[in-house]
Amino acid sequence: MVKAKRFILAKQFDGFPKDSDIQLVEVELPEIKDGEFLCEAVYLSVDPYMRAFSFSLKEGDVMYGQQVAKVIQTKNADYPVGTYVITEVIGLGWRSHFVSSEGVVTKLDHPEEIPLSQAMGVLGMVGMTAYFGFVDICQPKEGETVVVNGAAGAVGSLVGQIAKIKGCRVVGFAGSDDKVKYLKSLGFDEAFNYKTIDLDETLKKAAPNGVDIYFDNVGGKFSSIVRNHVNKYGRISQCGFISQYNLKEPDMLPCFDSVMVFKEIKCQGFLAESFSDRYPEGKKFMAEWYLKGKLKLDEHITEGFENMKKAFFELFTGANTGKALVKV
């Protein structure tokens, strides 16, 4: 018998997630049957959607999340001990161990020369979000000015680097001076700590000819200012709105209608999953750029399954640079 640890939603979040909202429980897993295999978590992804989609969880449900796990017992010849598997993005969630029949589990197809953890990074959901959310939705052209916020995070840092690969001028915003230095090291043309600047004045100087593409991870007040700097025929990729996830009431913001119409701006929200039939294309480009050293994705690794909560809460205090992961 294997004892599995799980984190469940004990109480629906109300504002910023609290320690008591998520509870660690232990369950005894049944012996595996013919055709089944038992997996142990290796890396668990930590993502803002765990808060954004939490409304669809019931109290007592296991917290959403994706993980790379290893087969440790098997009665399935196709999944020998040692096989790496990956769960779905909103799948088995925060579990230390699980039996294959508990959810959708896929054999991991991952290039040997790329670290395993990047299966949930450059080649994972965040990589695909950056690739399709930027390349497909924004249709970047050489010389265009791109603004990206949440720029030192997983999606944002990849978007900025892809924009450079596409020959764009990139202006990034992140929440600390260290993150600003990091963005410069990644090749961002301009980078600013949004907590210490006047955004409107900064954009006048950093994007004097206006913004052609705005890749928005943050939403709220930040967006209401950037939108006024978007050029005619500009594109906005609405990827996330993390500034609003923990608010009890969303920000009430100035109306954007006239800017949209007169400047003929295209604004598209999206979910990466909608591009899943094209992931092989996205993975091909991301793997190629990664292996050629044209882009990188730093990892913010928290050690120990028990520290899932801490890693999750830290997303909202900006502790992470790059992809947040828990290593078991």
Ligand SMILES: NC(=O)c1ccc[n+]([C@@H]2O[C@H](COP(=O)([O-])OP(=O)(O)OC[C@H]3O[C@@H](n4cnc5c(N)ncnc54)[C@H](OP(=O)(O)O)[C@@H]3O)[C@@H](O)[C@H]2O)c1
């Ligand atoms: N549409 C999709 O399919 C899809 C898929 C993946 C992710 N997303 C979205 O993309 C965004 C980035 O996700 P990620 O996984 O790459 O996370 P991430 O950027 O690695 O981590 C979150 C970062 O958000 C920033 N942040 C937190 N609270 C904030 C606030 N109130 N205002 C401004 N910034 C805040 C923090 O950085 P600072 O220090 O800079 O504040 C933090 O490090 C999120 O909005 C997420 O929901 C969307």
